[in-house]
Amino acid sequence: MALPKPRQYTGSITKKLQLTKTVFQFFIQNQQPNPLLFTPGQYATFIIDPQTRRQYTFCSAPNPSSFELIVDVSPMGVGSRYFLERKEGDRVEFLAPFGNFTLSENPLKKIFIATGTGIAPFRSMLLNGKEISNCSLYWGLRYEDDVYWDQEFQTLAGQYTGFQYFLVLSKPSQNWQGLTGHITEHVLKNPSFIPTHVGTSAGEGENLQNSEFYLCGNNAMITEMKNRLSAKNVRNERIKIDLFY
Ligand SMILES: Cc1cc2nc3c(=O)[nH]c(=O)nc-3n(C[C@H](O)[C@H](O)[C@H](O)COP(=O)(O)OP(=O)(O)OC[C@H]3O[C@@H](n4cnc5c(N)ncnc54)[C@H](O)[C@@H]3O)c2cc1C
Known part of the structure; x- marks a missing residue:
């Protein structure tokens, strides 16, 4: 099955949950009229600033209007700091979907x-x-x-x-x-x-x-x-x- 081509989206953070000292779960609403299409195992590339992008994998089941992510901020590089600073109501820009770490259709x-x-x-x-x-x-x-x-x-x-x-x-x-x-x-x-x-x-x-x-x-x-x-x-x-x- 062909995977959908990546597009740029704007999302709005509807909830930010702290799961552990360093791992946060983000609930993000798709603000775009285009449905968000991804296959489990794929990821989004977040635009941190015009020069910087970081990848984060969808951790929720596919849904055209919302998704979830988990971010471990322990590396404390630009991606970690970006997500640490994000709060509910903030907008995020990302490209998706990417990757082919998806389930093979076979009986194994x-x-x-x-x-x-x-x-x-x-x-x-x-x-x-x-x-x-x-x-x-x-x-x-x-x-x-x-x-x-x-x-x-x-x-x-x-x-x-x-x-x-x-x-x-x-x-x-x-x-x-x-x-x-x-x-x-x-x-x-x-x-x-x-x-x-x-x-x-x-x-x-x-x-x-x-x-x-x-x-x-x-x-x-x-x-x-x-x-x-x-x-x-x-x-x-x-x-x-x-x-x-
Ligand atoms: C396809 C893909 C999907 C990814 N999905 C996720 C995801 O769902 N959730 C998530 O938290 N991260 C995910 N990552 C890692 C993420 O993209 C960033 O690399 C990570 O957040 C670090 O970015 P940074 O800018 O904070 O640190 P950087 O400055 O980019 O990196 C600093 C150092 O930390 C190392 N590092 C990266 N991640 C970790 C980690 N978790 N623990 C310890 N050291 C680390 C890097 O190798 C580097 O040496 C994914 C990476 C790829 C390639």
């Missing part, structure tokens, strides 16, 4: 793997509902204080038996009862990802038959996950990547 199980605000495209995909009955979400954060939307994903996992959700903290306190460490470990521990057929000669192995992997977030996680999946004979075309930084 979708494995979503995110760090930090890399969760944005997956929330959009899940809320859109298309693959929710055949997917797993692994989300890596550092501390308990970094967690948001946990209840929302738990509720979805309770509603859809085909959707599994795993939150993994790399630096939790001693009180944390959930999963710890790196998400890469937990993805590979999942018994359903063991190759269904192992080749007969050394180094030859059948690829994982039933899964397609979507990785979004920081470079360290993406590189490690990709290398480890490749080492398990997952073919490159079964690994989709959206690198935030």
